Amino acid sequence: MDPALLLGQIFNGFSVGSLYLLAALGLALSFGLMRVINMAHGEMLMLGGYLAWGTLQVVSGPWGIIVALPVAFIGAAIFGAILHTALIARLSARPLDTLLATWGVSLVLQQAARSLFGAIGVEVTAPAWLDGAVAIGGASLPYARLFILGVAALVLGGLALLLARSRIGLLVRAVNQDRMMAAATGIDVNRIDLIVFSLGTGIAGLAGVVLALLGPVTPTVGQSYIVPAFLVVVMGGLGSITGTVAAALILGLVVALSQLAVDVSLAQVILLVFVILFIQVRPQGVVASRSRSLDA
Amino acid sequence: MRDLRRPFGIAALLLVVAATAPLLLSAYDLNLLARFLALALLALGLVLTWGHGGILSLGQGVFFGLGGYALAMHMKLAGLAPGEVPEFMMLSGVESLPWWWAPFAHPAVAIIAIVAVPALVAALFARAVFARGVSGTYFSLITQALALAFATLLVSQQDLTGGFNGLTDFSGVMGLDLNDPGAGRWLYWLTLACLAAGWALVTLLLASRFGTMLRAVRDGENRVRYLGHDAAAYKVVAFAVAGGLAGVAGALFTLHAGVISPALVGVVPSIEMVIWVAIGGRLSLAGAILGTVAVNFARDKVSSAFPELWPYALGALFILVVTLLPGGLAGLRKRA
Numbered sequence: 001m002d003p004a005l006l007l008g009q010i011f012n013g014f015s016v017g018s019l020y021l022l023a024a025l026g027l028a029l030s031f032g033l034m035r036v037i038n039m040a041h042g043e044m045l046m047l048g049g050y051l052a053w054g055t056l057q058v059v060s061g062p063w064g065i066i067v068a069l070p071v072a073f074i075g076a077a078i079f080g081a082i083l084h085t086a087l088i089a090r091l092s093a094r095p096l097d098t099l100l101a102t103w104g105v106s107l108v109l110q111q112a113a114r115s116l117f118g119a120i121g122v123e124v125t126a127p128a129w130l131d132g133a134v135a136i137g138g139a140s141l142p143y144a145r146l147f148i149l150g151v152a153a154l155v156l157g158g159l160a161l162l163l164a165r166s167r168i169g170l171l172v173r174a175v176n177q178d179r180m181m182a183a184a185t186g187i188d189v190n191r192i193d194l195i196v197f198s199l200g201t202g203i204a205g206l207a208g209v210v211l212a213l214l215g216p217v218t219p220t221v222g223q224s225y226i227v228p229a230f231l232v233v234v235m236g237g238l239g240s241i242t243g244t245v246a247a248a249l250i251l252g253l254v255v256a257l258s259q260l261a262v263d264v265s266l267a268q269v270i271l272l273v274f275v276i277l278f279i280q281v282r283p284q285g286v287v288a289s290r291s292r293s294l295d296a
Numbered sequence: 297m298r299d300l301r302r303p304f305g306i307a308a309l310l311l312v313v314a315a316t317a318p319l320l321l322s323a324y325d326l327n328l329l330a331r332f333l334a335l336a337l338l339a340l341g342l343v344l345t346w347g348h349g350g351i352l353s354l355g356q357g358v359f360f361g362l363g364g365y366a367l368a369m370h371m372k373l374a375g376l377a378p379g380e381v382p383e384f385m386m387l388s389g390v391e392s393l394p395w396w397w398a399p400f401a402h403p404a405v406a407i408i409a410i411v412a413v414p415a416l417v418a419a420l421f422a423r424a425v426f427a428r429g430v431s432g433t434y435f436s437l438i439t440q441a442l443a444l445a446f447a448t449l450l451v452s453q454q455d456l457t458g459g460f461n462g463l464t465d466f467s468g469v470m471g472l473d474l475n476d477p478g479a480g481r482w483l484y485w486l487t488l489a490c491l492a493a494g495w496a497l498v499t500l501l502l503a504s505r506f507g508t509m510l511r512a513v514r515d516g517e518n519r520v521r522y523l524g525h526d527a528a529a530y531k532v533v534a535f536a537v538a539g540g541l542a543g544v545a546g547a548l549f550t551l552h553a554g555v556i557s558p559a560l561v562g563v564v565p566s567i568e569m570v571i572w573v574a575i576g577g578r579l580s581l582a583g584a585i586l587g588t589v590a591v592n593f594a595r596d597k598v599s600s601a602f603p604e605l606w607p608y609a610l611g612a613l614f615i616l617v618v619t620l621l622p623g624g625l626a627g628l629r630k631r632a
Binding site (some may be wrong): 031035036037087090091094095096097099100101103104105106107108110111114115223227230231233234263264265266268269271272275276279280283 | 346350352354421424425427428429430432433434436437438440441442444445448449451452563567570571574604607608610611612613614615618619622
């Protein structure tokens with residue numbers, strides 16, 4: 001096999017994997033804490049994309065996209081806070097029902113985007129400084145994709161720092177380990193849920209900005225990344241950031257490398273088969289949390 | 297086993313009433329009703345797995361599609377001489393019939409495949425996932441990935457599956473001319489008979505020891521395991537039965553609609569199937585049938601008059617039913 005092609009696909013795998021990671025981090029955080037999955041999470045990516053487009057209408061110039069990142073983060077985080085307060089907090093004891101109710105939210109948001117911006121979507125032009133590519137060993141690595149890797153690394157670093165070093169991170173870890181004990185020591189667990197949930201949707205908003213650099217922002221733009229992101233959560237292991245990172249990168253590489261042999265649609269099938277085989281070997285996910293509780 | 301004389305009596309009465317529909321409805325409305333009753337057969341499977349088994353499948357469209365495609369493949373092959381291939385294959389340059397198409401030329405194979413293929417796929421899939429104790433939300437997410445993979449695969453293998461347009465243009469099936477105006481009535485009665493049989497099957501299953509065990513697994517899987525039972529096996533059987541029912545539903549739907557395509561089996565239609573049952577009541581077979589027919593009639597009316605509004609209405613239905621009415625319409629009756 002052509003080594004440059006292989007190198008290029010491995011790089012693509014990391015790039016796709018970092019998108020999966022940005023899409024899945026919020027899901028994994030909330031799932032670890034509350035055992036619920038937000039099916040409207042893909043629409044947080046979409047929201048981030050439209051916010052990036054809107055920001056670039058106002059702030060033109062080469063650094064518009066940098067301004068768009070915090071705008072999308074805050075916008076999606078606020079939406080997440082509303083969604084959590086209005087719906088998810090009320091359903092927290094019924095995880096499967098939460099899937100269905102948030103799917104309803106997803107339908108409404110997609111149709112709202114269609115009504116407001118049209119079904120074709122809007123284009124975000126990447127700034128000139130993201131055009132071009134570095135050539136390494138015959139493979140060309142586009143700056144836009146390096147930018148995605150950079151954003152994912154920054155988010156991950158920031159999140160790790162927040163969880164490991166801050167007071168709020170300490171509280172999040174406490175609730176993650178034992179919800180009842182944390183509540184008994186006086187931690188407001190519902191507030192922690194809310195903070196983690198909006199942090200997660202904010203990260204999805206960031207993912208939406210980087211997605212906008214790769215293609216048009218459409219009402220269904222989130223859907224193409226959300227199913228792999230769900231699989232990342234399944235594979236990652238409960239409440240583990242390390243597991244989520246590993247799962248996202250593994251699945252990104254599986255998709256990219258299988259595209260060396262088969263077309264995109266078969267790569268989807270291979271992705272699913274890979275996850276099903278993986279859980280035969282490690283049903284508890286890449287990283288298992290040690291716990292004595294029976295129904296984790 | 298519970299006393300089933302009353303439910304069976306009521307069902308028989310309703311069946312007689314429903315059998316008179318061809319005398320009252322226009323051919324168009326009868327076709328719609330028949331389609332929706334076919335879908336209701338799938339909904340019965342969801343009551344079994346989701347309501348009583350606690351297994352939420354977001355990929356039921358896959359099994360619906362397998363049944364639908366099995367019959368559609370047969371109808372595509374029915375009028376062909378040996379060695380010929382369906383027209384869509386000729387257009388994309390496929391000259392000899394793929395090996396996995398060939399058996400469907402035989403009507404008996406096709407009829408068995410409508411039930412057996414989806415039931416078998418469902419059983420193997422469920423066994424693979426449940427075997428290692430993966431369940432709940434994880435299972436739902438994996439079924440959604442299954443629906444996505446299935447639909448993408450169908451679209452991409454255009455020359456073998458008809459691609460995005462699916463399989464359509466059927467002339468007849470097993471001696472019945474689908475263009476004959478009387479055919480609609482026969483198909484309606486066939487659908488009604490299948491629905492009645494499906495209802496009886498699920499009712500008996502739920503009333504049997506199997507039904508009790510399934511509910512026990514739903515409410516306390518680990519306790520069931522500690523009592524020495526293979527908890528996963530109950531879920532696998534329930535999921536396979538639901539898969540078989542979905543397959544028959546898909547085949548009947550294909551007859552009424554005259555088409556089966558990826559747009560009917562992917563992620564979005566699969567999750568919509570759940571809302572039919574959620575509205576009617578996830579624990580009630582009658583509620584599921586009613587919910588399926590009602591939501592689909594509403595969809596037909598609303599989406600033809602105000603196509604923009606339907607996604608809002610459907611989204612609102614998901615949110616409101618789940619938050620305010622978790623027992624569905626059937627739950628209302630019990631509360632009253």
